[in-house]
Amino acid sequence: MRALLAEDDPVSARLIRASIEPSNFLVETATSAEDALDLAKVYDFDIAIIDLKLPDSDGNELVRRMRAAGITVPVLICTAHDDKQEMVRALICGADDYITKPFDKNELTARLQAIVRRSKGHAESVIRTGRMTIDLSARTVHIDGKLLPVSPKEYSILELLSLRKGRTLTKDMFLDHLYGGMDEPEQKIVDVFICKLRKKIIKLTGDESGIQTVWGHGYMLKDSEHGLNEDAAEPYFTSPEDELEAARTPEMERHNLSELDALLIKLLG
Known part of the structure; x- marks a missing residue:
């Protein structure tokens, strides 16, 4: 999963990256609200982690501008300010969750994974697609109950x-x-x-x-x-080459027909 991190403090940025990168998050860091907004407009992120105090803007204002621009990436506000009013404001502006520093790295990762799952319509960490099951927490894949x-x-x-x-x-x-x-x-x-x-x-x-x-x-x-x-x-x-290959049948192989002949037979048949 790809995460946008809007954080101007290098120590905090390194800590967040170290906490979530082992859990399959690729982190792109922006040190200002403008840079974060530009990145969010261009790239398809799964989650955005935004600090409330950015050098050129308030984090809540950044979230509001993202939503006004039609950017629907889910947002986790991560801040050192344990203020209930700020939390309420963040949620009103369009954030999905709120966590305060210092945080437990396992809690941060779990919150991010839960937000991403919910944003994609999945209430639990296990995603089932036909016979395939993916466990996002364990990072395992099963098909018909067999480990892939x-x-x-x-x-x-x-x-x-x-x-x-x-x-x-x-x-x-x-x-x-x-x-x-x-x-x-x-x-x-x-x-x-x-x-x-x-x-x-x-x-x-x-x-x-x-x-x-x-x-x-x-x-x-x-x-x-x-x-x-x-x-x-x-x-x-x-590609056309794939279709040519798919057009071939065992009978055509036995008669050594060319790929062009095979495609013509398929089209005319």
Whole structure:
């Protein structure tokens, strides 16, 4: 998950980063309200952590401006001021929760995870998508009750797909989620991760992965009663080459038909 941290105190910023980064949060830090607002307009964050006392603005005012600009990212106010009136004002301005410093790092992480879950329509830490279950707290993936062995990056991809199931995610969104804008590799790496995930899922279940490829856009995960996704019989393809390959059948292989012949037969059939 990607977090926007609006905090001008370097010590507090380091403490917050150290508290939540081990729990799969990629943190982008802004030291002013203007910088935070600019970042929130450009990037797709899962959560924003905002200090009340920023050098150029009040944190509550920043939240109000974000909401006025149509930025719906959930917000946790994190401040040293234990003031009930400030807490009420923060919630009225559009914040989702409020925590005071010093804080317990486990409580901070738990609050952030809960806010993100609720913002995506999930009341508990376990997200079920068809036969796939992801535990956001334990960071584990199960299919039909069987543990799916995944790398940290593969888990992050399934986490993002599950949190935003039913929505097409672009390769840029995956890179943003995985690397947070730092030393991002080429987009092809996303295809590599998806390919590996599909092979692991098929090896575990013997079925298709259910991660849909949306031609020209990216990937999607959708609910289904019988499979990981619905519409499994009508896949999308990322390129004409994928469609050519999909058009081939065992009979065509036996007769050694070309890919162009295979596609023509499919189109004319």
